[in-house]
Amino acid sequence: MKYVAPPTIDHRDHYEACVRQTRNRDIRDMLLGMTDRVVSAGETYRAAARAGRLHTVEKMPATTHEARCLSKVYDRRMAAREGSGRAVYDEIKASIARCPYCGDGEVYELDHFLPQRAFPDLNVLPINLVPICHPCNHIKLQRKPNGANRTFLHPYFDRLPQDIRWLFAELKSLGNGPVLTYRVELDESQHGAIAHRLSYHFYELQLGRRFKEASATILVELEAILDEHLGQFDAAQMAAHYNDLGLRSLRLHGNRLETAAYFAAAENADYCSGNYRN
Structure with missing residues (x-):
């Protein structure tokens, strides 16, 4: 993408x-x-x-x-x-x-x-x-396009916006520790067919599952940041810090897994309070 x-x-x-x-x-x-x-x-x-x-x-x-x-x-x-x-x-x-x-x-x-x-x-x-x-x-494999909205994004010809978020993550605490899940969202009214194709691309390449599996090292980084600031920041300050990291990552790197993860951490008040286990 x-x-x-x-x-x-x-x-x-x-x-x-x-x-x-x-x-x-x-x-x-x-x-x-x-x-x-x-x-x-x-x-x-x-x-x-x-x-x-x-x-x-x-x-x-x-x-x-x-x-x-x-x-x-x-x-x-x-x-x-x-x-x-x-x-x-x-x-x-x-x-x-x-x-x-x-x-x-x-x-x-x-x-x-x-x-x-x-x-x-x-x-x-x-x-x-x-x-x-x-x-x-x-x-x-050998998949062919199957209509205007059922075509993979072409890396040479399709440009997704880089200054807005279209890759999102949700941080949940499960029995064996925190988990990141990913999804894509792009406003069709503003971006037209490429919004449909982004969803098709994400689903057909099984990126939700693959990103979740790849996020283990990102979770380690999130927790290291949390450990570093616990005792200095309250939950609101911790959320603001994660949000700042997300904004910086979006500006420098665009919609990467880490970018979405920072925002996901910022949006989870329980996580920002230090209630996590890995």
Whole structure:
């Protein structure tokens, strides 16, 4: 759920560099002969992505043989260590350290935003390749957009507001200690379709469950802050301190797990009074 500057790699040059490594001359010539069609498909993709209409993109018309040969280009020429497109793979993968789909996991591989199997013509399109963590990629798999509001947020084309809160947490005290649960909220009347897509993205990638599991270290930090100030601050002062930490984190880092957790602590009067157990 984080914007990333899109790759500026030229699609035509990259595609041709990949297919020129094809050993079979007939297949290589066929793939090179398809260059204008493939590049045109990439331009259609870019226009649709900018308009928030990637759910309308259709696979480029191709024969079964053409589609089969296209589908092999990514695995053999980009993902393969010795492939002629591997440098581009590594460049895109290294463009951000944390997965832009969840904002938390470590980047592990590249994802085809429009899936590889369904869109072989877009397999090596740089703006269709997004750095991703393994859990997000494992859940997303080969899913295609299913309507304007049932499309994952695209890290290169969708910008969520960073100056307002849309990631929220609730801090509860259960029998075995405090627990953080997360949700997203964005006003549809102000932000339109992206508000729907944020909810879809959060639910489909199981981010509520995953964020809850990832919050253990954040809870340790919250309690360390509480321990440091207990005896100096009353509950209202402690809440104000957590709120200040949340505002600072929002200003510096945006809607991160820690940001939402600070606000959640500030909103729990019982927690701010020191009634916690871990």
